[in-house]
Amino acid sequence: MQTLRICDIGLSIDASLAFHSMLKIVDGRSLASWQTSDAEHADVLLVQANSNPGALSAWTSSGRPAVLVIDDRASWPPAPFVLRYPFRVMQLLSLLDSVAEHLRSRSTRVASEGAAWAGAVSLRHLMAQTGERGWHIAHAGDRAFLWVGDAHAYALPATLQGLRTGTMALGAFSAAADPPPAAALRCALRDVAWYVGAHGPAELAPWLRPDTSYRLRGWPDFGRLGTAPHLIELAATAALRPHLPAELGERAGCAPADAYRFLAATSLAGLLTSFTRAEAIEHPHNVAPARGAWTRFVADLRRHLLRVA
Amino acid sequence: MSALGGGEFKIVFTGPMGAGKTSAIAAVSEVTPVATEVANSDLISHTKASTTVGLDFGHITLADGQVVRLYGTPGQARFRFMWEILGRGAAGVIVLLDATQPGALVQMDLFVDAFLPLVPPGAIVIGLGRTTLPGALGSDAFAARLDARGLLVPVFSIDARQPRDVFLLVRTLACILEAQALPEVAA
Amino acid sequence: MSPQRVRRASRELARQPLETLGSVTGVQSAVLFSADGFEIAAHAADSAAARRLAAIGSSLAALGSAISAEAGLHEFERSTIESKDGSVTIMRVEGEQAMSLAVVAGRNALLGQLLWATRQCCQELARLIHQ
Numbered sequence: 001m002q003t004l005r006i007c008d009i010g011l012s013i014d015a016s017l018a019f020h021s022m023l024k025i026v027d028g029r030s031l032a033s034w035q036t037s038d039a040e041h042a043d044v045l046l047v048q049a050n051s052n053p054g055a056l057s058a059w060t061s062s063g064r065p066a067v068l069v070i071d072d073r074a075s076w077p078p079a080p081f082v083l084r085y086p087f088r089v090m091q092l093l094s095l096l097d098s099v100a101e102h103l104r105s106r107s108t109r110v111a112s113e114g115a116a117w118a119g120a121v122s123l124r125h126l127m128a129q130t131g132e133r134g135w136h137i138a139h140a141g142d143r144a145f146l147w148v149g150d151a152h153a154y155a156l157p158a159t160l161q162g163l164r165t166g167t168m169a170l171g172a173f174s175a176a177a178d179p180p181p182a183a184a185l186r187c188a189l190r191d192v193a194w195y196v197g198a199h200g201p202a203e204l205a206p207w208l209r210p211d212t213s214y215r216l217r218g219w220p221d222f223g224r225l226g227t228a229p230h231l232i233e234l235a236a237t238a239a240l241r242p243h244l245p246a247e248l249g250e251r252a253g254c255a256p257a258d259a260y261r262f263l264a265a266t267s268l269a270g271l272l273t274s275f276t277r278a279e280a281i282e283h284p285h286n287v288a289p290a291r292g293a294w295t296r297f298v299a300d301l302r303r304h305l306l307r308v309a
Numbered sequence: 310m311s312a313l314g315g316g317e318f319k320i321v322f323t324g325p326m327g328a329g330k331t332s333a334i335a336a337v338s339e340v341t342p343v344a345t346e347v348a349n350s351d352l353i354s355h356t357k358a359s360t361t362v363g364l365d366f367g368h369i370t371l372a373d374g375q376v377v378r379l380y381g382t383p384g385q386a387r388f389r390f391m392w393e394i395l396g397r398g399a400a401g402v403i404v405l406l407d408a409t410q411p412g413a414l415v416q417m418d419l420f421v422d423a424f425l426p427l428v429p430p431g432a433i434v435i436g437l438g439r440t441t442l443p444g445a446l447g448s449d450a451f452a453a454r455l456d457a458r459g460l461l462v463p464v465f466s467i468d469a470r471q472p473r474d475v476f477l478l479v480r481t482l483a484c485i486l487e488a489q490a491l492p493e494v495a496a
Numbered sequence: 497m498s499p500q501r502v503r504r505a506s507r508e509l510a511r512q513p514l515e516t517l518g519s520v521t522g523v524q525s526a527v528l529f530s531a532d533g534f535e536i537a538a539h540a541a542d543s544a545a546a547r548r549l550a551a552i553g554s555s556l557a558a559l560g561s562a563i564s565a566e567a568g569l570h571e572f573e574r575s576t577i578e579s580k581d582g583s584v585t586i587m588r589v590e591g592e593q594a595m596s597l598a599v600v601a602g603r604n605a606l607l608g609q610l611l612w613a614t615r616q617c618c619q620e621l622a623r624l625i626h627q
Contacts, residue, residue: 216461217456217461218452218456218461219452219461219462219463219464219465221448221449221452221464221465221466222463222465222477222481223436223437223448223465223466223467223474223477224440224448224465224466227477232480232481232484233484233487233488235463235484236481236484236485236487236488237488239431239461239485239488240431240488240489251488251491252488297318298483298486298487298490299487300371301318301369301371301377301483302480302483302484302487304369304371305476305479305480305483306480308476
């Protein structure tokens with residue numbers, strides 16, 4: 001069972017006493033096991049509304065939940081967790097369970113996104129180790145596997161298809177005792193890396209930085225890899241000059257998530273170079289002067305091609 | 310480079326004989342293209358029955374009536390004069406290559422060198438055909454060779470007879486041109 | 497017979513008709529070439545010039561065929577490029593092996609005479625080569 005620590009501040013002496021004795025009453029009946037603690041070690045803060053705004057804002061900026069305690073006659077504040085004094089056992093129990101549920105689902109979200117990047121991060125480490133001998137294996141989806149060795153990736157056809165379409169997520173790698181089965185197909189490691197990045201989470205990959213500029217140093221072979229909406233526009237934009245991650249999506253006319261996935265895919269496939277801000281400003285690039293009618297014409301052509309192709 | 314002067318917007322398909330230029334234009338042109346194919350009398354150099362000696366011509370019409378003209382050049386070096394005639398004023402060039410031909414990398418250099426000076430900077434895309442056949446070089450080899458020359462050019466594995474693949478090449482060229490034409494914002 | 501052998505044989509056969517054409521007032525040079533731009537025989541043209549005329553001539557002949565077809569006309573027969581100081585005429589040689597003749601002439605050539613002589617030459621070439 002989850003153990004959570006709660007600290008109360010700013011309550012009247014009666015309210016504080018009532019709270020502590022009620023915690024003992026609900027012990028064993030809540031989703032979590034609750035203990036009192038000081039503020040520094042607490043997971044949850046119980047605070048009298050309007051009593052200590054500085055402490056409250058410092059607390060909430062740390063990302064931890066707070067429960068506001070209000071008097072019977074006060075109006076309900078716009079906060080997710082509110083408790084009215086005098087406390088009633090069932091109200092307290094229900095509120096504590098909501099907070100416990102909130103904390104548990106949040107940590108699961110973080111863990112699952114961490115798991116989604118785990119495969120990409122692990123693959124990236126593996127690809128960087130050029131002298132690495134032997135086989136490594138990772139989960140792909142629930143029941144499939146990907147092997148890496150001999151500078152290539154190996155998997156059953158259905159697994160490769162799953163990675164290609166993003167229906168299978170890649171897990172972290174570990175050393176494998178055995179080589180892949182004979183039925184496994186050999187595939188270019190950089191191609192697998194591309195697909196893993198292209199279907200990654202909708203955020204900037206952990207090895208990329210929001211304050212660093214990135215430029216394409218080689219076009220992906222879209223004929224072989226396949227395209228998705230916006231990939232070509234992103235590549236054309238990224239090839240011109242270095243861009244910050246947030247800038248790239250905007251210039252290419254697509255959502256930030258598309259730009260982030262593009263950056264993850266190209267960096268995993270070894271097609272991206274990075275620049276500091278100063279280097280990026282100095283970087284030479286070919287840009288034709290803007291011509292309104294010409295730009296519209298080319299945009300019309302692009303739209304036409306998207307419709308017919 | 311002529312922008313919209315006279316409404317001209319032309320894309321040139323070039324590359325060595327047998328790479329699929331005539332097929333590519335036929336795959337995407339809205340009307341049957343004009344072709345200037347004649348019997349190939351040099352079967353030792355190439356087993357193809359016919360070859361282009363003038364040009365291929367096709368077009369795509371956009372919604373508002375503007376026309377994108379597609380020109381295919383002959384591939385052999387003796388028709389080099391046609392490369393300059395057709396390449397002059399082009400918005401961009403698509404170089405088609407056959408990945409199974411020995412000397413395909415040298416061919417790529419030849420056509421890239423011939424057309425780079427004729428088109429706007431970066432307005433070049435390479436379509437690599439027959440990459441799945443035995444003995445074919447992969448697109449990486451061609452990209453690496455261009456990279457060694459300091460050129461960042463898309464190299465895509467394609468089938469020049471497939472409309473979807475040819476549209477991919479034309480669409481990439483259009484994206485390159487559009488990205489370049491956008492006004493710069495202050496850094 | 498292989499195309500190369502045809503070309504070699506044709507070069508020999510073409511010598512006389514080309515020389516005859518070359519004696520017409522104003523004719524500067526003449527090149528017989530295959531439809532795909534290889535020169536077969538030449539009169540009064542060095543090999544480099546003959547090669548280039550063959551290539552460009554074949555493009556013009558092919559474009560001539562294309563525009564005839566576009567215009568709904570019967571087969572391409574002849575095209576004359578005129579300039580202030582002379583002309584180039586491309587004329588098709590009938591027969592199985594697709595060939596054409598390019599004749600470069602100066603201003604002093606009489607157009608009617610030139611065209612008649614060129615046509616005679618083509619007919620003779622067709623007779624000799626394709627018999």
